[in-house]
Amino acid sequence: MNKKISILQIARFISQTIFLFLLPGLFVLSFSQIGTLYSNIIKGNFNFIALFPAISTTLVTLITTILLGRFFCGWMCSFGFMNDVIYMLSSKIFKTKFKISEKTDKFLKTLKYILLIFIVLFIWTTANKSLDNFSPWNAFAQIPNFKTAIFQYSLGFLILGIIIAGAAFVERFFCRYLCPLGAIFTLTSKFRLFKINKPNDKCGKCRLCTNNCAMGIDLYKYPKVKSGECIDCLKCLDVCPRKNTNLNIAGENINPTLASSIAIATFAGVYAMSNVVSSALPNRNSNTTLSLTSGTTATPSVKYRDGTYTGTGTGFNPNLNVSVTIKNGKISNIELLSNDETPRFFDRASSTVPNEIIKAQATNVDTVSGATRSSNGIMEAVQNALDKASASSTTNTATNYNNKTNSETQNSTTEAPSAQDNTSSNTASLASYKDGTYTGTGTGFNPNLNVSVTIKSGKISNIELLSNDETPRFFDRASSTVPDEIIKAQATNVDAVSGATRSSNGIMEAVQNALDKAK
Known part of the structure; x- marks a missing residue:
């Protein structure tokens, strides 16, 4: 019964x-x-x-x-x-x-x-x-x-x-x-x-x-x-x-x-x-979970040009757009313009991350548990806007998406490295490496992203992508661009490819891991 x-x-x-x-x-x-x-x-x-x-x-x-x-x-x-x-x-x-x-x-x-x-x-x-x-x-x-x-x-x-x-x-x-x-x-x-x-x-x-x-x-x-x-x-x-x-x-x-x-x-x-x-309190703190991956810092010491700038990032989907207002050289407001994210996840991130960025005056804040990808997308979009705000600054210490040419790298060798240069694990510029071939490992969407880096005359001459467990359509976008950019800049803090941020960061991390062995 x-x-x-x-x-x-x-x-x-x-x-x-x-x-x-x-x-x-x-x-x-x-x-x-x-x-x-x-x-x-x-x-x-x-x-x-x-x-x-x-x-x-x-x-x-x-x-x-x-x-x-x-x-x-x-x-x-x-x-x-x-x-x-x-x-x-x-x-x-x-x-x-x-x-x-x-x-x-x-x-x-x-x-x-x-x-x-x-x-x-x-x-x-x-x-x-x-x-x-x-x-x-x-x-x-x-x-x-x-x-x-x-x-x-x-x-x-x-x-x-x-x-x-x-x-x-x-x-x-x-x-x-x-x-x-x-x-x-x-x-x-x-x-x-x-x-x-x-x-x-x-x-x-x-x-x-x-x-x-x-x-x-x-x-x-x-x-x-x-x-x-x-x-x-x-x-x-x-x-x-x-x-x-x-x-x-x-x-x-x-x-x-x-x-x-x-x-x-x-x-x-x-x-x-x-x-x-x-919502009535002026300061908001974020939740503890995954932090944004390497190469996404905008330090409080950075001075930006006053104005309003737009930026684009990728959360679960591309085309996450923000507007960032700079007053007196600092971030004063972040407005979320449009996105293709899942609302219930994006709402968690959007209610916390922008306020944390303003509070820290930096984009490397904690992501929101259960909304990691949307959180990272907001940070990436804000950093993209900040790059535009600092484009003509005489001193730009924002290390994220910093695209240097060989001539710029050579000119910068006459300057003393800043404290941030000494502490950053993502910057290969200004360094001298021992000639040889070195392997390195990084993490994109998945671990075990392996590369081989060849050093000649103290500089990066070749990067070979050995193996990975990434999604091919995302990894192919990153692999076709990021290694060439690293060689061109002689630095690992280059632009991530839109829509393939995690794979891009994984390549940069793996190359940096190899470069650490070459020091």
Whole structure:
């Protein structure tokens, strides 16, 4: 006999669907903002007012979890919803039955804490960006742009595939064993106001609540659910034949539909309020994820000609256009003119990146988690405009897209190198190299972009592209131009090819890697 789906679970499904379409990357944003908060604290840069826009979402999720429990995980998280749907389809279509023992389940649940510790120590503490492409969350957020994102998040999609396979056999597989945000919420939700009471004097040998628990909690053992693993899916209330399980607040039983409505309304209200406050604050900070690749700096010391300049960049798609206003030699305003980006990703980037560029007076700011490509496109377009603003300056220290001729390079050898020249890892000009042939490796859309660089008479004479894992139509554009430009300029900080920025930067990085060996 088929079990009847309760109104409560239908309401939960509707809530999850709404959040999937309106805020699909909310879980990614919340976790990355915890990283932002942590990084600012350990660096001694914590300023709540200035930092608020960059941590507002995680404050909302943390506060509601502390007060109300993990309703976010059970009712709002898109990644958790994906796990629910996969398990439901698998159990209905393939009739999968896979039982994990309590002992094994408890052991596997420690994995998410180990993963959290690893992220804190080796990614957040060291500001290491090299593992961002491994993130299944980032890959999941880019599913609408799969054809392009697969090249950037290939390993992330591979891990996502493993999670999907696990979710087909174990309900909430990722949430139980691998979710680092869940590890944090497990700890904070212990203080929640909403609790589930189930006096087990009437239970006997019944195990229905335990057997239906999405998180595998051994509910039959306890008269009150205190586990931080509980995601408030409230299935235990639905299946109890004696109605012995109740949602409780301050010692009083409360209607579960009312409780879930309060939780969702509280979250939505606090979230909306945080956005209003964030938009009213003058300074905005960005979220921690992938930084813009090499060769994209506009230092605060650069002086630009006053005026308004337009620039073009490439996010997920080309033709991302901006207008940059310069006053008193500095960036005073950035206006986003037009783009062909996916709105929900571009909106995240556009609400943060321009303000960060103005604040830093530089284009090498942090990108927004889940909107990396749009963020990079905005930075590239702004830098393109800045290049026009600094074109006639007598001293141009902006190192991005700096196209030097051989004569300019030769003339510059009489000048003392600036402090920035000494610190930049992207500039090959003014250097003297040992003759020979050297190999180098870089990362474009994918790692393992290999080149061979030949040095004669102390200068770059030839660049051979050995191997790569790039998309041919993008790489061909970059490979037909960038090596010749590097040889011409005798420097690696040349223009990236529009529409093939990542491959261009990968070639420059690989050549610079080879040149470092030739010094």
